[in-house]
Amino acid sequence: MSAASALSKSALKTVPAPSTSAAESVLPAGQHGIKEHSDGRFGYVPVQTRSDRFKSVNVADFEAVTGREAVWKHSPVAKFTDLTAGHVDGSRYPVESTPSPDISVEWVPRTDARIGTAGLPEERAAANAWSAFDDALAITVSGEEAKEITVTRSTLGNSTRGAHTIIEAKPFSQATVILQNTGGARLTENLEIILGESANLTVVSLQEWDDSAVHLANHFASVGRDARLKHVVVSLGGSIVRINPSVRLAGPGSDTLLLGLYFADAGQHLEQQVYVFHDAPKSRSRVNYKGALQGQGARTVWIGDVLIGNKAAGTDSYEQNRNLVLTEGTRADSIPNLEIETGDIVGAGHASATGRFDDEQLFYLQARGITEEEARRLVVRGFLTEVVQQIGSPELEARLQLAIEAELIGTDDK
């Protein structure tokens, strides 16, 4: 759908196109005040430009989280009040990284000049992390050759923690940075990604936490002139995982590809609020998030905001979210929003669809000799492979294919 052609020059328009699809709504029985469409009144926020949201690094500047706020209304906020309201440990933690030429991994003080340059918190959990961290983990990329680094956190444990990370790609540098998360966690954190002129950076945030882990993250990226950021969020493990990337296309000709892949099992809440701000001419963005849901209470949320600012003439953007529902009892929310402040654009579109793998599809595949287990694997692999293949790291892609199949088998006994 292209909203562009219908808009006159300097028009300001918000085009929300929410679509909530629920194979079967899973509303906690007996929980007060929760019913369909309850957000129509309580959470009402007047339409505002996405870039005008309140920002602060100070947690005290934000009211206590109620769950009615626009940014929280899809999240189970009662399950992580310790991260939005409590004290979180901001000290250093163990990190392992693979050696890579021209990439440094080090702890830097809060006074580091890069901190706060890519973005600022817009909600309380992010501000809580920002207020708490002692030192930031800085991953600095230089050198024009292609290279890859994997930075792993596996021993965060189950006490509450606030963290801050910076990934800086120097002008003309090139790298793939894989952030691998395993083990337990109760973590709120901010990640700043800064791309200098013509840098080419891939950042993969991989969530393979233990079943009980809670992870709230805000990623802020600033993409310089002619630079290219590929940002990938892969969420497979964890109880509640909420990764909200926001990318500002700050320099002319900047380009971003935002990919997401998630697989929610029974009881899992996987959420991503994606925001792309076209703030420079000739900038380009593509957003493609795909998720599968399987098992009772599996829940996913995708919100995709694209703002094409009035400085951003000649931009081209497209965002899409696809969900594949494999069983009853799941819920996928998919909400694309497109806001355009200039009529001079090349393209702007969005798409959202949630489909079911249903009994008729299963019958069709079985009628061709394919077993039920193989049929599911075929469909899910086919559905998610499109995203996996775009990551660009063969080793990681192969590992993710296996991880996805493990997800399928892991909940077959639903």
Next chain:
Amino acid sequence: MSVLEIKDLHVSVETDQGTKQILRGVDLTINEGEIHAIMGPNGSGKSTLAYTIAGHPKYHVESGSILLDGAEVLKMTVDARARAGLFLAMQYPVEIPGVTVTNFLRTAKTAIEGEAPPIRTWIKDVRQAMTDLRMDKAFAERNVNEGFSGGEKKRNEILQLELLKPKFAVLDETDSGLDVDALKIVSEGVNRAKANTGLGLLLITHYTRILRYIHPDFVHVFVNGRIAEQGGPELADRLEDEGYDRFLVPSNVG
């Protein structure tokens, strides 16, 4: 020589109005290499017979049996039936998101043969079959039935028939919704499959027009859940002239 025997088959389906009896004692024997046409008015239970043979869970077999070379088909899962050599070309093939035709065909062939087909001959076979069915090469990389026109879906069914090489195939209203050119192409495919593998065919149709291109050895008229009359190809000609009126008696099957 393979044989598919349907014996005194009674089938019901659950509806909002309760259990509805659809098949009321079907007897039919198909030998390898034979073409049987089942013709009948809408609601007579033709498609129910097709889906019951394939094992769709919606249809409940009350009594009777279906034997493939003496083995009870009704005890087999849907996929086991396909592996045993049965094939159903569906009237309304469903879309399979995320699965390309290529991937689907190879997976099905591997499942049916019990091992992956040799890559070089397989690719050649697929290409040849697609060319024969006038299917564009781009089909291979499209998702199964996604965005296919009615005619494309039917061709895709016959493509599978040709490549999976079943012993017996049931074609459920394969002619419906096809223009004459597509009907010819599809019919050629069916005839080719029969010439190549000598399979037995059960052709389910409302109209006689597909019988101009696929010549049945036997014609069965299906009314009210059972076979009301059977004969040779001349019976189809008579139906063409007279329609089903003389078979229509008041019934509770829509």
